[in-house]
Amino acid sequence: MIKLDKKISAFVKLxxxxxxxxxxxxxxxxxxxxxxxxxxxxxxxSLHALKVWGNTLRKENIxxxxxxxxxxxxxxxxxxxxxxxxxxxxxxxxxxxVLFTNHIAIVxxxxxxxxxxxxxxxxxxxxESGLAEKAIFKNKIDFVDAIIGTGNxxxxxxxxxxFQFCPSILRGPRNSIAIIDGKETEEELKLxxxxxxEYFGFGCRSITKIYVPINYDFxxxxxxxxxxxxxxxxxDYVNSFRKNKAINEIIKNKFHIAGKLIxxxxxxxxxxxxxxxxxxxPNMDWVSKEIKSNSKNIQCIVRRKNRDSSIKFGEAQKPxxxxxxxxxxxxDFLSSL
Numbered sequence: 455m456i457k458l459d460k461k462i463s464a465f466v467k468l469x470x471x472x473x474x475x476x477x478x479x480x481x482x483x484x485x486x487x488x489x490x491x492x493x494x495x496x497x498x499x500s501l502h503a504l505k506v507w508g509n510t511l512r513k514e515n516i517x518x519x520x521x522x523x524x525x526x527x528x529x530x531x532x533x534x535x536x537x538x539x540x541x542x543x544x545x546x547x548x549x550x551x552v553l554f555t556n557h558i559a560i561v562x563x564x565x566x567x568x569x570x571x572x573x574x575x576x577x578x579x580x581x582e583s584g585l586a587e588k589a590i591f592k593n594k595i596d597f598v599d600a601i602i603g604t605g606n607x608x609x610x611x612x613x614x615x616x617f618q619f620c621p622s623i624l625r626g627p628r629n630s631i632a633i634i635d636g637k638e639t640e641e642e643l644k645l646x647x648x649x650x651x652e653y654f655g656f657g658c659r660s661i662t663k664i665y666v667p668i669n670y671d672f673x674x675x676x677x678x679x680x681x682x683x684x685x686x687x688x689x690d691y692v693n694s695f696r697k698n699k700a701i702n703e704i705i706k707n708k709f710h711i712a713g714k715l716i717x718x719x720x721x722x723x724x725x726x727x728x729x730x731x732x733x734x735x736p737n738m739d740w741v742s743k744e745i746k747s748n749s750k751n752i753q754c755i756v757r758r759k760n761r762d763s764s765i766k767f768g769e770a771q772k773p774x775x776x777x778x779x780x781x782x783x784x785x786d787f788l789s790s791l
Contacts, residue, residue, distance in 0.1 A: 458554075462513065485504075492566045499654075526789075529791065532597075536602070539563075545567075600620050601621075603623070625779050629723045629753065631752055633664075636666070651683070652770075664717075679712035680712045683715055715728060
C-alpha cells in the first residue's frame with residue numbers, strides 16, 4: 455500500500471506540472487485531439503480546466519481536504535467510475551478520491567473526453583510508480599464492488615439497473631443559480647458572466663437561472679453579457695442561440711437579448727445552451743423557499759456575498775477538493791466499503 459505522503463507528493467507534482475506557463479507538446483497535442491473529438495471542448499476550455507486543477511492541487515489544499523479523514527483501508531475494492539462528458543476532466547475528482555482511499559479504480563471515460571484523464575493518471579504514475587495499476591481504463595464496466603456514476607437521466611437509469619446490487623453514488627443532471635440583489639458592481643457582474651459562460655454553460659455548476667428583485671434594471675448586466683459573448687464564434691453555440699431566439703419569438707416569451715445570450719423570464723431552473731432563465735422575487739424569504747423546493751435540482755448558488763450555502767460570483771467553476779457534487783462526501787462513501 456502506498457504511503458499517504460507519497461500520494462500527496464504525486465498530486466502536488468501534478469499540480470506543479472499543470473501550472474507551468476508553457477504546455478508541453480504531448481499535452482498540447484492531446485488538447486487538440488480532444489477538441490477534434492468534441493468541438494465543444496475547445497482548446498481554451500480544456501486548458502482552462504487543466505489550469506483550474508493545477509491551482510487546486512497545491513499541498514495546502516490537499517492537506518486541508520484529506521486530513522479530516524481516517525484512511526484506514528480494511529478491504530481493497532474495485533470501484534467503477536462512469537464519468538460524465540459535459541465539461542473537460544469532470545471525473546478527475548472521483549478518481550482522486552478512489553486513489554486516496556486505497557481502492558482500485560475501474561474507469562470508463564466519456565466518449566466526449568477520452569484522452570485527458572488517462573493522461574493525468576499516467577503523469578501521476580510517472581511521479582509515483584506505486585500508483586501503477588491503481589486505475590484501469592475500460593470501454594465497458596461489468597463487475598465491480600461499488601459504482602460512482604454521473605450523467606444524464608437516461609444514463610443514471612441504465613447504471614442503476616445494471617449495478618442495482620452495488621453500493622453506489624449516482625449523480626443525475628443539476629443546474630446552478632445566481633441571486634442578484636441589485637447592488638452588484640460591474641466587476642461582480644463580470645465574475646457572474648464567467649459563471650454563466652465557462653464551458654458554454656454545460657457544467658452542472660453553470661448558472662442557468664438568475665433571481666432578480668422586482669423592477670430590476672437589466673441594462674448593466676446585458677452590457678456585460680453582450681461583451682462576454684463577442685468572442686464566441688463556435689458554430690454550434692451560434693446555431694443554438696439562433697434557434698432559441700426564434701422559438702422564444704414564436705411562443706412570445708418575455709426575454710432580453712444580451713449579445714449571443716437570451717435572458718428568458720421562466721420559472722424553470724434548467725435552461726437551454728445560449729440561454730439563461732430569470733425570475734423576479736419579492737423578498738429573500740421567497741427566494742429561500744424557492745431554493746428549498748428545488749434543492750434536488752440545484753448544484754450551487756452564487757451571489758454577491760457569501761450567505762448560507764452560497765459562494766461568491768466567479769467561484770462556481772472552481773470547486774475546492776472538499777466541495778462534493780450533490781453534497782455527497784465521496785471519501786466517506788469509499789471509506790465505508
